[in-house]
Amino acid sequence: MLTCSRFRELGQHKLVLRRASPACVAVRAGAWCDDARRFLVRCAQAGNTEASYLLGMILFYCFENRKLGSELLGAAARRGHAEALYSMAIIQFNGSGLPKDGRNLHAGAQLCVRAASRGHNDALRELGHCVSDGYGVRRSLSGGRRLLIQANFRELCSAVATGGPGFAAALGLSGECKPPGPHMCLLSDYGCHVAGSAGRRAHAANAFLAEWYASRQLGSGAGAGALRLCSQPTCGRPETRKHEFRRCSVCSAVIYCSRACQALHWKVAHKNECVPMAHWLDAANANANANGNAVAAVEAAAAQMAMP
Ligand SMILES: [Zn+2]
Ligand SMILES: [Zn+2]
Ligand SMILES: [Zn+2]
Structure with a gap:
């Protein structure tokens, strides 16, 4: 008989925790507590790669536990978790958690290759830019271009598959894409409404x-501000x-x-929203000359731009 307590035991069985779906382990920041942490730890220990990735990101970025966070991300990446491979690439490119000279462009590019080969499109796009610029890999303008077109193409395909608004935009049917001259959205590095990206859901x-940082200060210690x-x-x-x-x-x-x-x-x-800095400095100077108060004019110009 499946009693309540047996059902509870069953729910905590390693096999169940390992197979728990991404939606099941998707703990929200607003619901973060010791129980949530314990649940993710148990799932990760049972071999659930999604839990390992999520907990790794939380520890690395929210709790600044770079060591344990990296280990968990690494565990997920070794099992081929594309998102984990890509996040580790970003950490390597930026040298996150390390001084500036801790950046490892080569390692970042290699992680992008692995994430892209597992279907991660952002990783493919990142790799395209790396190859175009010779950033951590040997430079090849045509090779980089090819990867970027491939990334645009994959986005287009996913928009066709889901029938999202991006598809019409990619074909120039939505009226959103109004470039100065005729062009191919598919060939744009990232200048256009190439399909699929606008409506996709974040991991x-x-x-x-x-959600965590919407209500918290970033970092701790000196210079966190x-x-x-x-x-x-x-x-x-x-x-x-x-x-x-x-x-x-x-x-x-x-x-x-x-x-x-x-x-x-x-x-x-x-x-x-993007306005060349020279423009708003010019506007500020013009104002300053008019009323002789440079500081107020710069502030007024900046406020007008509504910069984040
Ligand atoms: Zn970002
Ligand atoms: Zn376009
Ligand atoms: Zn800008």
Whole structure:
């Protein structure tokens, strides 16, 4: 007979914990407590790669336990968890949790190769940029271009499969893509509404980080006040040291943990907000000359831009 207590025991059996689905282990930041942590630890110990990945991200970024966090991410990555491979690539590219010279571009690119081969499209896009720029791998403009087109193509395919609005956008039917001249969205590095990215759902780990830091200060100790979150709002990754993340080279107002986040944010929001820094400095100077108060004018110009 399946009594309540036997059912409870069964629910805590290793095999059940190992097979628990991603939706089942997707703990939310708002529900974080000792029980939630224990549940994830038990699932991870039972060999559940999704739990291992989620707990690894939480420990690494939210609790600044870089060592245990990295071990858990590594455990998931070794079992071929694509998201874990990609997150480890971002950590290597940025040298997260280490001083600036702790960046390992080669290791990052190798992790991207493995994540991309397991179908991770952001990793493929990141790799395309790495190859184009010779960032951790040998430089090849045509090779990088090919990878970026492949990434756009995969996004297009997933939009066709799900029938999302991105498909119409990719074909230029939505009216959203209004470039100055005729062009192929598929060939754009990340300048267009190539399908699929706008409506996709963030992974549970990213949702956790974003929710966690929505109501908490970043980092601890000296200099924590200078740390910022990735400007791609569904990413949630925080900087682990000052100036860790890349800036938008045009406006310098936004920062990104990765080029994949930059590409996604450009498509869904930033291309409409990005103003070259020189422009608003010019505007500020014009105002300053008019009323002789440079500080107020710079502040007014910056406020007008509504920069994050
Ligand atoms: Zn386009
Ligand atoms: Zn990011
Ligand atoms: Zn910008």
